[in-house]
Amino acid sequence: MTFQRDLAWQQLDLTYRSSVSHHFARYALALNYSMLPEIVVHQAKRCVLDALGCAIGAYEAPGRTICEATVKEIGGPQEATVFCSGLRTSALNAALVNSFLVRFLDYNDWGGGGHNSDALSSILAVSERGKVSGKDFLTSLVISYELGGRFRDSVAMSSPAEIPIPKTLEERGWTGDIRGGLNQPPALGKLMGLNEEQIANAIGICLSHALPLGILDAHREENVMAKNLRFGWVAHDAILACMLAKKGFTGPVRIVESDAGIRNVIAQGEMDLERLMDFSGWRILDVKFKAMPANATTHGHVFATLAIVKEQDLKPEDIAAVHIGAPVRESRHTTTPAKKYPRNAESADHSAFYANALAIKERAFGPDSIEPEKFTDPVVLDLIEKITVEADPSLGRIQGASEILTKDGRCFRKRVDVPHGLGDVSLTDKELEEKFSEMASKHMRNEHIRKIFDACWNVEKLDDLGKLTKLMIFPG
Numbered sequence: 322m323t324f325q326r327d328l329a330w331q332q333l334d335l336t337y338r339s340s341v342s343h344h345f346a347r348y349a350l351a352l353n354y355s356m357l358p359e360i361v362v363h364q365a366k367r368c369v370l371d372a373l374g375c376a377i378g379a380y381e382a383p384g385r386t387i388c389e390a391t392v393k394e395i396g397g398p399q400e401a402t403v404f405c406s407g408l409r410t411s412a413l414n415a416a417l418v419n420s421f422l423v424r425f426l427d428y429n430d431w432g433g434g435g436h437n438s439d440a441l442s443s444i445l446a447v448s449e450r451g452k453v454s455g456k457d458f459l460t461s462l463v464i465s466y467e468l469g470g471r472f473r474d475s476v477a478m479s480s481p482a483e484i485p486i487p488k489t490l491e492e493r494g495w496t497g498d499i500r501g502g503l504n505q506p507p508a509l510g511k512l513m514g515l516n517e518e519q520i521a522n523a524i525g526i527c528l529s530h531a532l533p534l535g536i537l538d539a540h541r542e543e544n545v546m547a548k549n550l551r552f553g554w555v556a557h558d559a560i561l562a563c564m565l566a567k568k569g570f571t572g573p574v575r576i577v578e579s580d581a582g583i584r585n586v587i588a589q590g591e592m593d594l595e596r597l598m599d600f601s602g603w604r605i606l607d608v609k610f611k612a613m614p615a616n617a618t619t620h621g622h623v624f625a626t627l628a629i630v631k632e633q634d635l636k637p638e639d640i641a642a643v644h645i646g647a648p649v650r651e652s653r654h655t656t657t658p659a660k661k662y663p664r665n666a667e668s669a670d671h672s673a674f675y676a677n678a679l680a681i682k683e684r685a686f687g688p689d690s691i692e693p694e695k696f697t698d699p700v701v702l703d704l705i706e707k708i709t710v711e712a713d714p715s716l717g718r719i720q721g722a723s724e725i726l727t728k729d730g731r732c733f734r735k736r737v738d739v740p741h742g743l744g745d746v747s748l749t750d751k752e753l754e755e756k757f758s759e760m761a762s763k764h765m766r767n768e769h770i771r772k773i774f775d776a777c778w779n780v781e782k783l784d785d786l787g788k789l790t791k792l793m794i795f796p797g
Contacts, residue, residue, distance in 0.1 A: 337521070337575065340521065340575045341575075341576075341577040341594065342521035342522075342524040342575070342576060343517060343521045345468055345507045345520075345524065346510070346517045346518075346520035347517055348467075348468070348507065349464045349511045349520065350516075350520070352460060352463070354781070357459070357460065357463060358603070361606065362781065365459050365462050365605060366459070366777055366778055367750065367753055368437075368441070368608060369441060369462070369777050370757060370777040370778075371430050371610050371753055371756070371757070372423050372429055372439075373404070373441075373757070373773065373777065373793060374753075374756055374757030374761060375422070375423050375425075375426055375428045375429045375760070376423045376442075376793070377405060378425075378428065378614075378759075379422040379423070379425035379426055380405045382421075382425045382549075383666075384546040384549060385425075387546075392408070392410050393408070396410075397411030397413070398411050399411075400412045400415070400449065400450040401415035401416070401445075401447075401449045402415060402790035402794065403415050403419060404418075404790070404793045404794075405764070405794065405795050406795070407794035412449070412450040413557055413560055413561060415442070416443040416446040416553065416560060417442075417554070417557045419442035419445070420550065420552065420554075420556060421546075421549045421550055421553055423439055424436065424550070424551070426670070426691075427611075427615060427671070428688065429611070430609065430610050431610075431611065431617055432470065432607050432608025432609060433465060433466035433469040434466075434470050434473035434497055434504065435469065435496075435497040435500065435552070437465060437466050437470075437552075437608075439551075439552035440462065440465040440466075440469070440501070440508065441462065442553060442556065443557065444462050444465060444509065444512070445458070445786060445790065446560070447461075447509050447512050447513060447560060448512060448786040449785075449786045449790055452785050452787070453512055454783065454784055455779075455780040455784070458512075458780065460511070464504070464507055465505060465507075465508040466504075466608065467504075468500075468504035468507060468508070470604025470607065471599065471600075472497075472499075472500040472504060473497060474596045474599075474604075475593045475594065475596045476588050476591060476592050490587065490588060493535075493587070493588075494535040494536070495533070495535050495587055496533045496534070496535050496551055498552040499583070499587065501556050501559060502527040502529075502530075502532075502559065503528055503577070505555065505559035506520055506523035506563055506566075507524070509523075509559055510563045510566070513564070514567070515563055515566060519566040519567055520563075520566070522570065523562040523565070524562075525571070525573040525575075526565060526566060526572030527555065527558050527572075528577075528583065529572060529573055530558060532587070533551045533552075538671075540653045541659060542659055543659040543660065543665075543668050544665070544668045545667055549667070577594070577597070609742060609744075610753060612740070612752070612756075613686055613687070613740075613742075614690070615670045615676055615686060616655055616670060617743060618647070618648055618718055618719060619651060619676055620737075620742075621648075621716070621737045621738075621740050622646065622721030622723050623673075623686055624721070624740050625723035625736060626643070626645075626725070627680050627684065627686070628737070629723060629725050629734075629735050630680065633725075633731075633733055635681070635725065635727065637681055637703070641726045642726040643677060643707055643724070643725050643726075644709050644711065644726075645677060645708060645709065645711070645721070645722070646711060646713040646716060646721065646722035646724075647711070647716065647721055648712070648716045648718050648720060649716075651718075652711065653712070654671065655671050655674075655676075656672075656674065660672040660675075662674075665696075666691035669690070670690075670691055674705045675696075676690075677723070678701045678702075679701055681704055682698070682701055688760050717738070719740055719743050720739075721736070721737055722734070722736040722737070723735050723736075754774055757770070761773075764795045765796065772792055773792045776788065
């Protein structure tokens, strides 16, 4: 009986060690800074700079004060820094508030399985808490992007030429931010000194509990503040899961491949485990950076409208009608009654009607385009009534077209196949700095901004990430 028991236990252990969770844990523990190509390191720095800029741009978000007041009430050790205000709180609290800030404008990067710059907040908070080096911080960030990208690869159904969207999840009412339970525990666990078994258990703990529903970004629903915590909440829980696992707490390590796991329950069998565990290449190099704070599939037609308005010098009073051609998913996602007349920022940056109306009036759609007073602007509302949006199956996911008819009978058409920043040609370092400065100049002097740039471009030289987070505090 003892022999049979020991054999059963050995077989169980072998099964666990061959799980996705253990494979992800081994990948994270094996990767170190010296293995990262220079181009990967530089891309990671670009992700850091872009995310921090987006966080600063969200300072006036109504949800920020609510989040800060809540974590103050919760209390906790002063381990990490909340961006902008400089509030000192626990790593868990800081990760939650900062992730809200990074995500608020819908301006953050697209890659690593989704808007993976949301991962920065938890990784930076844990790095500050543990006083880890800049090299270790960057390595952890790369791990998050690499593993998140592989999760997206394993469930994506779109062609390689398009921005990959996990249709199998979206159509079933989930979000791709589920990946946070899979890619954050390895990235955070490495920083927190967990071993392979502990990281695998942390994945099981986190991924079995943190499953953000698709209603947080649904076609027919008004978007709300909670949308900005889709990934951040999972990442917050990943920190807690790592803390538990380090002390010996266990979780279901076969959380992915089990009959009751993510592959069968969430993805309904539509998950390619070979692609999930293909660790070749660098997924972070595929990251795109947004040139407009709006839903990615909105960029094409809004850029088309902007081009017409600027080239023809059109004013709101010149417009008779606007016909927008949009990809099928975009036409479903940003044109419903809940989003046609937005009353909050979360819906405004996901409204094809509002984005084009404001683009016509202001000849831009930027971080200030979601100010509440603009939702009731009579000029904007009048333009919305002149806009129609139709699904065009011939358009790829990021493509868009605009046709503007003027009151004097003229007609102008424009189609954008590759919106700036979302194609093969990414935003340059200079453009990322300009994007950052546009948002930060309202709160910081230029010399302060330059210090942040220097810290980001040389983050691998930092011996304490607290030096970077201190720079993220507004003067005074």
